Amino acid sequence: MQDQTPSIKPDRPLYQVVxxxxxxxxxxxxxxxxxMLPSETQLGAELGVSxxxxxxxxxxxxxxxxxxxxxGRGTFVRIQTPESALFNFFRLRGRDGDRPxxxxxxxxxxxxxxxxxxxxxxxxxxxxxxxxxxxxxLPGKDRVHEIVCVxxxxxxxxxxxxxxxxTLYVVYQQAYSCIVVRAEEQMRPLAADAATARALGIAQGxxxxxxxRVAYDALDRAVERRTSFIHATEHSYDVTLR
Amino acid sequence: MQDQTPSIKPDRPLYQVVxxxxxxxxxxxxxxxxxMLPSETQLGAELGVSxxxxxxxxxxxxxxxxxxxxxGRGTFVRIQTPESALFNFFRLRGRDGDRPxxxxxxxxxxxxxxxxxxxxxxxxxxxxxxxxxxxxxLPGKDRVHEIVCVxxxxxxxxxxxxxxxxTLYVVYQQAYSCIVVRAEEQMRPLAADAATARALGIAQGxxxxxxxRVAYDALDRAVERRTSFIHATEHSYDVTLR
DNA sequence: TATAAGAAGTCTTATACAAGACTAGTTCAT
DNA sequence: ATGAACTAGTCTTGTATAAGACTTCTTATA
Numbered sequence: 001m002q003d004q005t006p007s008i009k010p011d012r013p014l015y016q017v018v019x020x021x022x023x024x025x026x027x028x029x030x031x032x033x034x035x036m037l038p039s040e041t042q043l044g045a046e047l048g049v050s051x052x053x054x055x056x057x058x059x060x061x062x063x064x065x066x067x068x069x070x071x072g073r074g075t076f077v078r079i080q081t082p083e084s085a086l087f088n089f090f091r092l093r094g095r096d097g098d099r100p101x102x103x104x105x106x107x108x109x110x111x112x113x114x115x116x117x118x119x120x121x122x123x124x125x126x127x128x129x130x131x132x133x134x135x136x137x138l139p140g141k142d143r144v145h146e147i148v149c150v151x152x153x154x155x156x157x158x159x160x161x162x163x164x165x166x167t168l169y170v171v172y173q174q175a176y177s178c179i180v181v182r183a184e185e186q187m188r189p190l191a192a193d194a195a196t197a198r199a200l201g202i203a204q205g206x207x208x209x210x211x212x213r214v215a216y217d218a219l220d221r222a223v224e225r226r227t228s229f230i231h232a233t234e235h236s237y238d239v240t241l242r
Numbered sequence: 243m244q245d246q247t248p249s250i251k252p253d254r255p256l257y258q259v260v261x262x263x264x265x266x267x268x269x270x271x272x273x274x275x276x277x278m279l280p281s282e283t284q285l286g287a288e289l290g291v292s293x294x295x296x297x298x299x300x301x302x303x304x305x306x307x308x309x310x311x312x313x314g315r316g317t318f319v320r321i322q323t324p325e326s327a328l329f330n331f332f333r334l335r336g337r338d339g340d341r342p343x344x345x346x347x348x349x350x351x352x353x354x355x356x357x358x359x360x361x362x363x364x365x366x367x368x369x370x371x372x373x374x375x376x377x378x379x380l381p382g383k384d385r386v387h388e389i390v391c392v393x394x395x396x397x398x399x400x401x402x403x404x405x406x407x408x409t410l411y412v413v414y415q416q417a418y419s420c421i422v423v424r425a426e427e428q429m430r431p432l433a434a435d436a437a438t439a440r441a442l443g444i445a446q447g448x449x450x451x452x453x454x455r456v457a458y459d460a461l462d463r464a465v466e467r468r469t470s471f472i473h474a475t476e477h478s479y480d481v482t483l484r
Numbered sequence: 485t486a487t488a489a490g491a492a493g494t495c496t497t498a499t500a501c502a503a504g505a506c507t508a509g510t511t512c513a514t
Numbered sequence: 515a516t517g518a519a520c521t522a523g524t525c526t527t528g529t530a531t532a533a534g535a536c537t538t539c540t541t542a543t544a
Contacts, residue, residue: 013495013496013497014496014497015496015497039525039526039527040526040527041525041526049497049498050497050498050499051498051499052497052498052499053496053497053498055527055528056496056497058527063305065484069526069527070504070505070526070527071504071505071526071528072503072505072506072525072526072527072528073504073505073506073525073526073527074525074526074527075526075527088483088484089483091483093428181484182484183482184480184481184482184483185480185481185482185483186335186478186479186480187429187451187478187479187480187481188451188474188475188477188478189431189432189449189450189451189474190431190449191448191449205447206433207431207432207433207449207450208431208449209429209430212478230431231431232430232431233430235430236428236429236430236454237428237429237430238426238428238429239426239429239481239483240424240425240426240427241330241424241425241427242307242330242423242424255528255529255530256530257529257530281492281493281494282493282494282495283492283494286531291530291531292530292531292532293494293532294529294532295529295530295531297494297495298529300494311494312494312537312538313493313494313536313537313538314492314493314495314536314538314539315492315493315537315538315539316492316493316494316538317493485544486543486544487542487543487544488542488543488544489540489542489543490539490540490541490542491538491539491540491541492537492538492540493536493538493539494535494536494537494538495534495535495537496534496535496536497532497533497534497535498531498532498533498534499530499532500529500530500531500532501528501529501530501531502527502528502529502530503526503527503528503529504525504526504527504528505524505525505526505527506523506524506525506526507524507525508521508522508523508524509520509521509522509523510519510520510522511518511519511520511521512517512518512519512520513516513517513518513519514515514516514518
């Protein structure tokens with residue numbers, strides 16, 4: 001009855017079309033981090049929708065953390081700085097809630113075959129992954145030992161970029177247009193076994209926190225798996241539930 | 243120059259007025275949990291704004307978790323069920339991500355003077371608090387020992403409501419119109435001392451997870467402090483970062 | 485039991501105007 | 515001549531409104 005027009009009628013609302021367009025442009029690198037987006041009016045004219053519809057799309061993107069907006073200034077692709085990345089995805093805090101600056105003490109990277117679970121959970125079912133092992137020191141005696149895994153297909157040439165900085169997510173965005181917007185974590189308390197105790201420089205059997213994280217980008221792709229072993233006596237891991 | 247009209251010109255936008263009106267009605271109990279709100283059109287007419295403005299307010303309230311909306315059905319005050327409360331604020335998950343049902347094994351409540359930090363951080367700077375100690379069992383050998391603290395002024399007569407159910411937040415809402423919408427948590431790994439080991443029924447020195455939580459209601463009041471000691475070998479604590 | 489019409493709700497889109505931010509002049513004092 | 519301060523203009527996002535489409539549920543009817 002209503003399929004009179006076999007034409008270009010998409011079954012999704014117009015603002016969703018606008019959202020998808022912008023997300024594609026950011027993910028493809030056409031819109032670089034920090035770049036200014038077209039204004040609501042321009043964007044609407046460009047895509048054949050009203051300013052209000054373009055606006056609704058931009059607000060949605062802002063809430064998803066992909067862009068930042070300011071009245072009178074414009075809309076900009078959110079730029080991942082070391083500060084913002086640490087603030088959002090490195091949740092260790094000092095006693096007074098202040099944010100410590102982790103110091104990279106050791107780091108090594110290699111390419112290896114993906115494990116079964118990595119192939120199953122990471123984007124594109126990768127056969128090969130880059131594995132980054134590193135040790136980070138916090139003020140005082142606290143330490144973090146991390147094992148990071150990313151698909152080689154998503155981050156080609158990552159191995160040649162060594163030494164990698166403290167905040168990997170900045171590299172993901174700036175070099176690969178991959179913006180991490182969400183991460184799911186599983187935490188469990190643990191007694192340090194021999195290997196991790198040695199890596200962390202603590203006694204075997206000490207209580208540590210193990211965190212398994214899967215990070216997702218703007219396209220909702222699982223782009224990274226990461227396991228952290230945290231020895232925290234003077235710091236706590238802070239999160240907000242909603 | 244512009245205060246020609248000493249009248250009813252609030253310096254906040256109209257949609258904010260609508261938001262505050264609804265929040266007040268919910269917090270005062272005029273709108274009970276599960277109750278249907280006026281439609282966008284009705285609400286707009288009632289408060290002298292357009293349907294679109296009322297709609298903007300309702301969408302904001304939905305995102306804050308205060309109401310639930312469904313096209314064609316209407317808008318309803320979010321009802322805290324044992325399931326939703328556990329899903330949102332009890333983050334322990336089994337190996338497969340399935341949600342365990344904790345079993346209340348022991349519980350006791352008493353009224354006592356508030357500690358300095360409780361007076362400082364909780365709403366209304368209470369002098370007296372109710373303290374609830376309880377032990378919850380998970381499938382397998384995992385256990386949770388909790389110490390919950392709430393101001394007596396906010397929850398008068400809570401002591402007479404014993405035995406309290408598994409999910410306190412349902413009681414807060416149904417009996418006191420206090421909807422917990424957010425919680426901030428600090429986690430740290432710990433070796434169980436003698437007292438907590440006894441409470442949890444484990445050996446002293448075993449690794450446990452300590453979580454200090456402050457819960458906030460719809461009015462952004464700190465309504466509860468809670469410390470949990472978690473013995474988790476077969477479960478993990480799952481959160482999402484953004 | 486199935487179907488259709490209607491009522492009541494939210495959802496989408498468009499338009500008008502207000503308010504903030506930046507720029508380019510212009511003015512005025514030095 | 516130079517520099518600071520003001521101002522008008524223009525570009526941006528923010529707020530408010532209205533009209534019609536779409537969804538869900540109920541009720542009447544075959």
